[in-house]
Amino acid sequence: MRTLSVALTGGIGCSKTLLSRVFIHLHIPVFNTDERAKALYSNKNVLEDMQQMFGTEIVRDGVLDKKILSAIVFNDRGELEKLNKYIHPKVQEDFLQWKEEQTKTKVPYVVLESALIFETHWENMFDKIICINTPSHLAVQRAMVRDKATKEQILERIANQMPTEEKLKRSDYIIENDDIQLVIPQILSIDKNLKKLSEENYKKQ
Numbered sequence: 001m002r003t004l005s006v007a008l009t010g011g012i013g014c015s016k017t018l019l020s021r022v023f024i025h026l027h028i029p030v031f032n033t034d035e036r037a038k039a040l041y042s043n044k045n046v047l048e049d050m051q052q053m054f055g056t057e058i059v060r061d062g063v064l065d066k067k068i069l070s071a072i073v074f075n076d077r078g079e080l081e082k083l084n085k086y087i088h089p090k091v092q093e094d095f096l097q098w099k100e101e102q103t104k105t106k107v108p109y110v111v112l113e114s115a116l117i118f119e120t121h122w123e124n125m126f127d128k129i130i131c132i133n134t135p136s137h138l139a140v141q142r143a144m145v146r147d148k149a150t151k152e153q154i155l156e157r158i159a160n161q162m163p164t165e166e167k168l169k170r171s172d173y174i175i176e177n178d179d180i181q182l183v184i185p186q187i188l189s190i191d192k193n194l195k196k197l198s199e200e201n202y203k204k205q
Helices: 016-025 035-040 044-054 068-074 078-103 136-147 153-160 164-170 182-203
Strands: 002-009 030-032 107-114 128-133 173-178
Touching: 002 016, 002 164, 002 182, 016 030, 030 035, 030 078, 030 164, 035 044, 035 078, 035 107, 044 068, 044 078, 068 078, 078 107, 078 136, 107 182, 128 164, 128 182, 136 153, 173 182
Parallel strands: 002 107, 002 128, 030 107, 128 173
Antiparallel strands: none
16 A cells, blocks of 8 residues: 555644544554654754744753743734744655554554644645634634743734635545544544545556
8 A cells, every 4th residue: 555645634623633642542653743843952953043033042051042032923923934944844854754663554644733734835746635624712812821821812813824615625535523423433534535546656656
């Protein structure tokens, strides 16, 4: 079978990381872009670059102060774009190297979890894209609890992302995470479809 590349995306508070764990339980490798970015932020050369871009105060005792960085980038679209242009290519390169390792285990597909698939113009990297759809009021509530943030802070972050409605139009699969519909059966159905697609692609080779 050919290892497919699949993106799992959605807006803030849609529970991407929680749902990605279901794929892990299905023995599908998952690449978490936030975790990988955090690992990059501990790199000495990256920290030096970040200080040059955003000021020396964002690094304290050799550690990135995420609160200061967040305050800078989430209040200024230009600063956010500057950060994204710097860090996203590094994460992309990391993903491609990681996927190469996963293909050696002959998995049918791998999943990259990111809120910014379309914003970073990564959609062409993937065979299929899954988008999680969560009602806005639920998403805001979840994000406020998770990040210990105010409603206004969460709404500011949402404003910097593509509207979920547009992401849904561009995606191949949709998971409804609305606290009404069961999500696991939806994921199992997608998993079955992706494994079938992987096998079909292999036969065509």
